[in-house]
Amino acid sequence: MSTFDWIIIGAYMVGVVCIGVAAGFFRRRTSEGGHYFLADQSLTWPIIGLAMFAANISTVHLVSLAQSAYTSGLLYGNYEWMAGFTLILLSLFFAPLYLRSRVPTLPDYLERRYNRNCRDALSFVSLISAIVIHIGVALFTAAAVLCFLCGVPENKTLFGMNALMFFIVVLGGLTGLYTVIGGLLAVVWTESVQTVLLLVGAVCITVVGYIAVGGWDSLTTTLATQPHPLLGKEGTAELSTRSFLRMMHPPNDNSVIANVPWYSILLGYPVIGIWYWCCDQTIVQRVLAAKDEKHARLGPLFCAFIKILPVFLFVFPGIICVALVQKGYFGPGVGPASSKDVYPFMITHLLPVGLKGLVIAAMLAAAMQTCSAALNSSATLFAYDIWKRWKPATSDHSLVKIGRWATVAATVLAILLSPIFGHYDTIFKGINVLICYVAPPITAVFLVGVFWKRAGGRAAFLTMIAGGALGAAAFFLDFFKDKIVSAEEIAASPFWSLVYNALLKDFMLASFGIFCFCVLFQVLASLLMPEPLKQEAKLLVWEHWTDPIKARCGTGLSDYRVMSGAVLATFVVLYIIFH
Numbered sequence: 001m002s003t004f005d006w007i008i009i010g011a012y013m014v015g016v017v018c019i020g021v022a023a024g025f026f027r028r029r030t031s032e033g034g035h036y037f038l039a040d041q042s043l044t045w046p047i048i049g050l051a052m053f054a055a056n057i058s059t060v061h062l063v064s065l066a067q068s069a070y071t072s073g074l075l076y077g078n079y080e081w082m083a084g085f086t087l088i089l090l091s092l093f094f095a096p097l098y099l100r101s102r103v104p105t106l107p108d109y110l111e112r113r114y115n116r117n118c119r120d121a122l123s124f125v126s127l128i129s130a131i132v133i134h135i136g137v138a139l140f141t142a143a144a145v146l147c148f149l150c151g152v153p154e155n156k157t158l159f160g161m162n163a164l165m166f167f168i169v170v171l172g173g174l175t176g177l178y179t180v181i182g183g184l185l186a187v188v189w190t191e192s193v194q195t196v197l198l199l200v201g202a203v204c205i206t207v208v209g210y211i212a213v214g215g216w217d218s219l220t221t222t223l224a225t226q227p228h229p230l231l232g233k234e235g236t237a238e239l240s241t242r243s244f245l246r247m248m249h250p251p252n253d254n255s256v257i258a259n260v261p262w263y264s265i266l267l268g269y270p271v272i273g274i275w276y277w278c279c280d281q282t283i284v285q286r287v288l289a290a291k292d293e294k295h296a297r298l299g300p301l302f303c304a305f306i307k308i309l310p311v312f313l314f315v316f317p318g319i320i321c322v323a324l325v326q327k328g329y330f331g332p333g334v335g336p337a338s339s340k341d342v343y344p345f346m347i348t349h350l351l352p353v354g355l356k357g358l359v360i361a362a363m364l365a366a367a368m369q370t371c372s373a374a375l376n377s378s379a380t381l382f383a384y385d386i387w388k389r390w391k392p393a394t395s396d397h398s399l400v401k402i403g404r405w406a407t408v409a410a411t412v413l414a415i416l417l418s419p420i421f422g423h424y425d426t427i428f429k430g431i432n433v434l435i436c437y438v439a440p441p442i443t444a445v446f447l448v449g450v451f452w453k454r455a456g457g458r459a460a461f462l463t464m465i466a467g468g469a470l471g472a473a474a475f476f477l478d479f480f481k482d483k484i485v486s487a488e489e490i491a492a493s494p495f496w497s498l499v500y501n502a503l504l505k506d507f508m509l510a511s512f513g514i515f516c517f518c519v520l521f522q523v524l525a526s527l528l529m530p531e532p533l534k535q536e537a538k539l540l541v542w543e544h545w546t547d548p549i550k551a552r553c554g555t556g557l558s559d560y561r562v563m564s565g566a567v568l569a570t571f572v573v574l575y576i577i578f579h
Contacts, residue, residue, distance in 0.1 A: 012197070065310065065318065069317070072258060072259065073241070081575070106280075118445065125438065129282075130381070139415065197362050201361065227241075347360065375410055379407045439515075444463060452526075455541075
C-alpha cells in the first residue's frame with residue numbers, strides 16, 4: 001500500500017463522516033422523531049432501492065462471495081439472484097400493508113395484526129439479528145481485510161488490543177458517530193454515496209481481472225482444462241472447475257467445496273429470503289419511510305434489478321482468480337495461500353497505485369453502510385418498541401435522545417460480539433447458518449398473518465416461541481457440535497444421527513423443515529384457539545391473494561405490475577443461461 005492509497009482511504013473516511021454529520025443538521029418542519037427515525041417519510045423509489053441494496057451489501061459480499069467462488073464457482077451467487085424473487089413479494093404483498101398502517105417498525109405492525117406479545121418477541125429477535133448478523137459480521141470482515149492489507153497479524157498488539165479488535169473498534173466508532181448524529185437521513189445519504197463507490201471499486205477489480213485472464217473464451221477454456229489450484233488442500237481430493245459456471249448443482253457434487261444442492265436452495269432460500277427482504281427491520285425500514293405507496297412498491301423492484309450485479313461484480317472475481325492462477329499469471333505456483341485471501345490478493349496483485357486505495361475504500365464503504373443501517377434500525381426498535389412502551393408519554397425529543405444512546409450501546413455490543421464469526425470456515429457460511437435458524441418462525445408468522453384471516457395472536461406468539469426455541473437449539477448444536485458429540489458418536493447413535501441429518505447436515509433444508517413445522521403449528525393452534533379478527537387488523541390482511549395485484553398504482557413503466565413482470569422475466573432468463 002502506497003502513501004497515496006492511504007490518503008484516498010483517509011479522505012473517504014473523513015468525507016463520509018462529514019456527510020453523515022451534515023444530515024444531522026438538515027431538518028424539515030416535521031416531528032423530530034419522524035425525521036430521525038423515518039427521514040420524514042420522504043424517500044422516493046431510487047433512494048429506497050439504492051438504500052436497500054446498500055444496507056444488504058457489505059464487505060462480507062466482496063470477501064466471502066469471492067472466497068466461495070474460488071472454491072465453488074457460481075453456486076453462492078444464488079443468494080443474490082434468488083433475492084429478486086422475494087423482492088417481488090415485498091413489492092406486491094407486503095409493502096402496501098406496511099404503508100396502510102404507517103408503522104415506524106415491523107414489530108409495531110405485528111402488534112396491530114396479532115398482539116403485544118408478538119411485538120415483543122419480534123423486537124427481541126430483530127435487535128439481536130441487527131447487532132450480530134448485520135453489524136458484527138461486517139465489522140469482523142472489514143477488520144480482517146485491513147489486517148491482511150496492512151500486513152499486520154490479527155493477534156498482534158496495537159494500542160493495547162489485538163490488531164483485529166483495534167480495527168473493529170475504529171470502524172465501529174466512526175460509523176456509530178455519524179449514525180448517532182444524523183439518524184436515518186444520514187444513513188440513506190451516505191448509503192447512496194457509498195453504493196456508487198462500492199460498485200465502482202467492484203467494477204475495477206472485475207474488469208482488470210477479466211482483461212488479464214484474456215476474455216470469456218480464455219476463461220472457460222482454462223477452467224475446463226486445468227486442475228484447481230487448491231486440489232487436495234482444503235479437505236477434498238476431487239476439487240475441479242468443471243461446474244464453476246453453473247448456478248445449480250446436484251447433490252454429492254465433490255467437484256466443489258461446501259456444495260449446496262439445487263433442491264436445498266429452492267426450498268430453503270425462500271424461507272430466509274422472505275424474512276430478510278420482507279420482514280427484517282434493517283432492510284424494510286427504507287420502505288416504511290417511503291413517500292407513498294407507489295414509491296414503496298417500485299423501490300424494492302429497483303433494488304431487485306441492482307441485485308443482478310453482485311454475481312458479476314462480487315462472485316466472478318473469485319472465478320477469474322482461479323483461472324489466473326491456473327494460467328500462472330502471477331508466477332509459477334503463485335496464488336492465494338487460502339481461499340479467504342482471494343479478494344485482498346487480487347487487489348494487491350492486479351491494481352495499480354491509487355486504484356488500490358479506491359477499492360479498499362469501497363470495501364470500507366460496504367462495511368460502514370451495513371453497520372449504519374443496522375444501527376439506526378436498532379435505535380428505532382429500541383426507542384419505539386421497548387422504551388416508548390415502558391414510558392408512553394415520552395416526547396419526540398426525548399425519544400431521539402434514547403435512540404442515540406441505543407445506537408451507542410448497539411455499537412459497543414456489536415464490537416464485542418463480532419469475533420464469534422471467526423469460528424466458521426467462511427464468514428458467508430457463518431452468517432447464512434445463523435439466518436437459517438433465526439428466520440423460519442418469523443417468515444411463517446408474517447406469511448400466515450398476511451394471507452389468512454383466522455390466524456390468531458396467541459397462536460402466532462406460541463409459534464414464535466416454539467420455532468425460536470427449535471432454531472436456537474439447532475444453532476447451539478451446530479456451533480458446539482465438535483465439543484458435544486464426535487463424528488463416531490453421531491454414526492453410532494440413532495438419536496444423534498437423526499438430529500445431525502435433520503438439523504445440522506444441510507442448514508438450508510433444516511430451515512425449510514423448521515418453517516414447515518412453524519406453519520403447521522400456527523395453523524393448528526389457530527384452529528384450536530380461535531380468535532376474532534381485530535378491527536384494526538382488517539386492513540392488514542388480504543381478503544384474497546389477488547387483491548394487491550388488482551390495485552392500480554402508477555402507469556407504464558411506473559406500474560409496479562409491469563416492473564414486477566420485467567424483474568421476474570429477467571431472473572428467469574439469467575437462470576436459464578447459467579443453470
